[in-house]
Amino acid sequence: MDKKMNQIHTRSILFIATLIFILAITFLHMSDHALAETPEQKGLAIATEADQRDTGYKDSIADMLMILKNSHGQESRRKIRFRSLEVEDDGDKSLTIFDSPKDIKGTAFLNHTHKVDDDDQWLYLPALKRVKRISSRNKSGSFMGSEFSYEDIASQEIEHYTYKLLRDEEYEGMDCFVTERYPVDIKNSGYRRQVAWIDKEEYRTLKIEYYDRKDTHLKTLTMSGYQQYEEKFWRASEMHMVNLQTGKSTLLQFSNYKFKVGLSDDDFNKNSLKRVK
C-alpha cells in the first residue's frame, strides 16, 4: 500500500516537475520573444540613450576653425564662434558667429531648432544692420560653402529621424553599434539614410555615412579627438567631412569648449544678433 502510494507520489512529482519544466521552457521562450526588441526599437533605444547622456549641458560655447579643401588640395579657412543653449522639451538654440573671412566678419546665424516643426532661423548682416528671417527648409543647403549642410550641423534631435540597429562591429578598436537612421522630413532632407557608428561604452558617434536621395554614398563624416567635459559631456575636437562624389572635404577643428557659462534666452534672440562682436 505504502509502496503503491510512494509510486503514485513519485509519478505525480515527476509529472508536476515535467509540467513545470515544460511550462518554464515555454514561458521563458515566450518571455524571450516578448522582451526581444525589433532592430527599429533597438536603434531608437540607442539614440535615446545617447541623447540622455548629453542632457543637462545647459549651455556651451566653442571656437571652430573650418578648413575647406577642394579636389586640387587648395585650402580656405573660416573662423567661427559657436554658442548653444539647451531647451527643455524642444530643440536647442544656437548662435554661429563668423570672424573670417573678413568680408563676412560679424555675420551671425541664429537657429531655434524644433523637435517636430520647421526650425526658426535668422541671419544678421552687419554692414546693413539688418536681421533677415530665412526659410528654414534649406536643410540640404551647404553651410558656408562647406561640405556640411545645415542639417548636418544642426542640433541632432531624436525626433528628426527613425532608426534601425543594423549590427555590432568593431571600429577603431572600439565595440560599436552600427545603426541606420532615416530623416523624418523626407521632402527637405538631402538624404535617404545615414549609417552611424556609435561606441557602446560612451555612446559617442564616431562615423556617419551619408546616402543621398538616390541612395548613393555621398559623404563620410569621421569624428575624432573626443574629450569629456564636466565629467559627462563628450565633444569631438575634429569633424572631417569628405564628399566622395566631388573629392572636396571640410575639416572642423573645435577648441576652447566651455560649459554652463550662464547663457540664457536673451543671448539667442534678434537683439543678441545685432550686438554680437
Next chain:
Amino acid sequence: MKTIASIIFVLFSSLALTAPLMAFEINGHVSAEGRLFAHDPLYPDQEKNNASIALEPEFYHAWDVDYSLIFIPFLRIDNSDSERTHFDIRELNILLLGNPWELRIGIGKVFWGVTEFVHLVDIINQTDLVEDIEGEDKLGQPMVHLSAPTDWGVLDFFVLPYFRERTFPGRDGRLRPEDVIDTDNPLYESGAEENHVDFAFRYSQIFDFGDIGMYYFKGTSRDPLFSPSVNSNGQTVLLPYYQQIDQVGTDLQMVSGNWLWKLEALYQDNEIKSYYAATGGFEYTFIGIGDSMIDLGIITEFAYDGRGDEATTSFENDLLLGLRLGLNDTAGTELLASLSYDLDNKGNVFRFETSRRITDNIKVFLEGWVFFDTTPEDFLLYSIREDDFIRLQLFYYF
C-alpha cells in the same frame, strides 16, 4: 572735425589706460571704384565717368561683457564730384548691456524693414545718396537708444537730438536732376532746423510663423521735398525742404516652408500732403537646383505710394521682380537681378549686382543699372535717363 578727432582720441586713450584691456579690435576695408556710364551726360558740367577710393575702418573696444565702444569713420574721395568726396562718422557709440535691456548712446545705425527692393519703413538713419542710388548706404545718426526685451516683445525707444541732411550729387556728378540740389541751403519746417529733437518708439516680436514690428516716429522727415530757387551765381537750384512729420509704420514677415511673405506699410501725417504707402510680396527659394549647391530665389514685390506722381520715390505703383542666385561656393558668389516695372508706364529700371571673393581679403562687386521707357511723369527716373552705368568695386578687408 579737429574737435571730434581729439575727443575720440582722449576717449580711447583714457579708457584704454584706466580699464584693463579686454578686447581691442581694428577691422575695416578700403575700396577702389570705377563707374562707367553708357551715354554722354545730359547736363553741362557733368563729367562722364568717375573713379574713387573709400576707407571705412572700425575700432572696437570692450572692457567686459557689459561695456563697449565702437567707432566707424568713413571717407570717400571722388575724382569728379566734390559732393561725393565726403566724410562721415557712421558709428561712434557706447553700448551698455543691462540685463536684459541695452542702452546705446552716440552716433549709431538702425535698420527696420523686411522687403528686398524698397526700404519703405526704415527711417532712423538718413540715406547717403551720393554713395549709392539704391539707398542702402546710411549716414550716422546721433541717438540715445534704449532696447528692452520683455516676454511679449521688444520695446525700443529713441531720442534723436540732431538731424542729418540727405547727401546729393554735385554739379559735376551724374545721377542727379538737371537743377542741382543745393545742400548748403536746406529749408526746414521747424524753427529748430537740424537741431529739432526727434522721437521714435518701436514694438517688435517674433513668432514661429513670422516676425512683426510696428513703430511711431515724430520729427523731421528724412525724405525732402524740393523747392526751386536761384543761387548767388544766378543758377536755378533745388532747395531740399524737410517737413515735420508724424509717421506710423509696420513691417511683417511670415515664413512658411520655402516661402517668405513680406509687407511694409506706413501712414505719414504732415502739413502738405499726408499719405499712405505700402510695399510687399514674396520670396520663394529653390534649394540645390539640379542636385547642385546652387540656390535660386524668386522675388516678387509690389510698391505703392498714395502720392502718385508727387511721390518722392519712383516706386509709386511698381511691380518689382527679382532673381537671386547663391552659388554656395568657397568664393561666396552671389547674383541678384531685378526689374522694376512701372504699372503706369512711367519708367522702368533693370539692375543686377554680383559679388565674389577673390582671396580671403579681397572681394569684387559689380553692379549695373539700366533706365528705360522713362517719362517726365516720373521726374526722378526721367532726370537720370541717360545715366545707365556699371560700377566695379574692389574691396580689401583688414
